[in-house]
Amino acid sequence: MIEKNKENEESSEVEEKNHVKTGEKPLSCSQSKEKDLKKIRANKSFTCTQCGMSLTSKYNFCVHMRVHTGEKSHTCDQCGKSFTQSSHLKDHINIHTGEKPHKCSHCEKRFSQSGYLKIHERIHTGEKPYTCDQCGKSFTIKGNLTGHMRVHTGEKPFTCDQCGKIFTQSSNLKIHMKSHTREKPYTCDQCGKSFTIKGHLSVHMRVHTGEKPFTCDQCGKIFTQSSHLKNHIKIHIREKLYTCDQCSKMFLRASALKQHMNVHTKEKPHSCHLCGNSFLCLQSLIEHQTMHTVMKEYMCFECEKTFTTANCLKRHERIHTGEKPYECSHCDKRFSDSSSLKKHERIHTGEKPYNCTACEKRFNNSSALHRHTKNIHRSSDLMLPSNQM
Numbered sequence: 147m148i149e150k151n152k153e154n155e156e157s158s159e160v161e162e163k164n165h166v167k168t169g170e171k172p173l174s175c176s177q178s179k180e181k182d183l184k185k186i187r188a189n190k191s192f193t194c195t196q197c198g199m200s201l202t203s204k205y206n207f208c209v210h211m212r213v214h215t216g217e218k219s220h221t222c223d224q225c226g227k228s229f230t231q232s233s234h235l236k237d238h239i240n241i242h243t244g245e246k247p248h249k250c251s252h253c254e255k256r257f258s259q260s261g262y263l264k265i266h267e268r269i270h271t272g273e274k275p276y277t278c279d280q281c282g283k284s285f286t287i288k289g290n291l292t293g294h295m296r297v298h299t300g301e302k303p304f305t306c307d308q309c310g311k312i313f314t315q316s317s318n319l320k321i322h323m324k325s326h327t328r329e330k331p332y333t334c335d336q337c338g339k340s341f342t343i344k345g346h347l348s349v350h351m352r353v354h355t356g357e358k359p360f361t362c363d364q365c366g367k368i369f370t371q372s373s374h375l376k377n378h379i380k381i382h383i384r385e386k387l388y389t390c391d392q393c394s395k396m397f398l399r400a401s402a403l404k405q406h407m408n409v410h411t412k413e414k415p416h417s418c419h420l421c422g423n424s425f426l427c428l429q430s431l432i433e434h435q436t437m438h439t440v441m442k443e444y445m446c447f448e449c450e451k452t453f454t455t456a457n458c459l460k461r462h463e464r465i466h467t468g469e470k471p472y473e474c475s476h477c478d479k480r481f482s483d484s485s486s487l488k489k490h491e492r493i494h495t496g497e498k499p500y501n502c503t504a505c506e507k508r509f510n511n512s513s514a515l516h517r518h519t520k521n522i523h524r525s526s527d528l529m530l531p532s533n534q535m
Contacts, residue, residue, distance in 0.1 A: 237261070281471065297480075300468035318478070373476060377495055393501040394508075 192207035218228035220235040240258035248263040252270035274284035276291040302312035304319040330340035332347040358368035360375040388403040414424035416431040444459040453459040470480035472487040476494040481487040498508035500515040
């Protein structure tokens with residue numbers, strides 16, 4: 147009862163001091179305080195004139211106004227940190243006491259604050275309420291969306307004061323700083339090996355525990371790291387592929403292999419009836435013919451270059467924005483297009499799909515094979531097998 151009276155007194159004071167919008171005509175100063183309150187209560191709506199937010203409870207309105215006034219009347223006597231609400235202070239005190247009263251309803255994990263529990267439970271529910279309006283990617287935490295948006299804007303607000311290198315996220319800067327200090331704060335209690343990142347220590351500990359949490363659903367083989375499983379799965383994928391007997395390149399469909407064989411035979415069966423240009427595949431011909439029939443209606447506002455499709459324009463604009471949405475799953479390097487990422491990842495996987503027909507040497511990209519052929523083998527050397535036939 148005392149607490150209720152306190153709420154009413156606090157509400158009355160705020161209603162008097164702050165401009166409360168009720169949807170009716172403004173109340174004159176000459177009217178009595180009681181009459182003012184009666185009109186507000188009858189309306190049962192409290193609208194903040196600062197931001198337009200409406201609240202049905204007087205108490206909630208009082209609490210909300212602290213956002214604008216900056217008032218934080220609830221202070222922790224342990225560390226001096228202040229809060230706008232008593233419930234926030236109560237959650238905070240659990241940090242000092244070590245108490246974790248908030249238990250996940252899906253697993254046994256407990257948390258000191260209700261907010262942490264709410265975020266954790268999204269792992270179980272799959273809820274990702276924060277969505278990027280640029281690419282549609284969703285996140286469980288608002289801070290992760292904020293960090294992700296820098297991929298599109300190119301913003302890198304975190305700068306290393308040692309070498310000037312810039313980062314999109316503070317966590318990446320923090321990890322980078324350890325390269326200057328040589329700091330390795332995470333030490334294995336089994337063998338004494340130290341690491342700069344906690345995650346690296348967690349992976350290392352599996353050497354001692356024998357834990358292999360990543361299982362292949364094709365053959366049941368288990369691995370200590372997800373990257374090892376990812377590389378292993380490629381073995382199964384290759385087993386189901388169609389392989390070119392000329393260069394060992396693999397394809398998902400027989401039709402794709404048949405089309406690829408035109409590269410070796412130099413056959414270009416698809417010809418443009420307008421200009422006579424020939425192409426290896428039908429799709430290349432279709433794309434080419436748009437040059438004759440379609441206006442280039444997509445223009446870059448930076449350099450005024452025009453494109454036939456929105457996708458072509460989007461890829462081009464990354465030159466100006468610096469956007470690199472494709473991230474390597476093995477390291478932190480990023481790329482503006484998927485083909486560049488694919489070429490880069492071969493450094494990690496060791497994949498070499500391009501085979502020299504003269505000496506069987508393999509390469510991870512076509513340009514390296516071309517340089518090798520040009521510099522090492524003469525054209526006569528490459529023609530020798532066909533001459534002998």
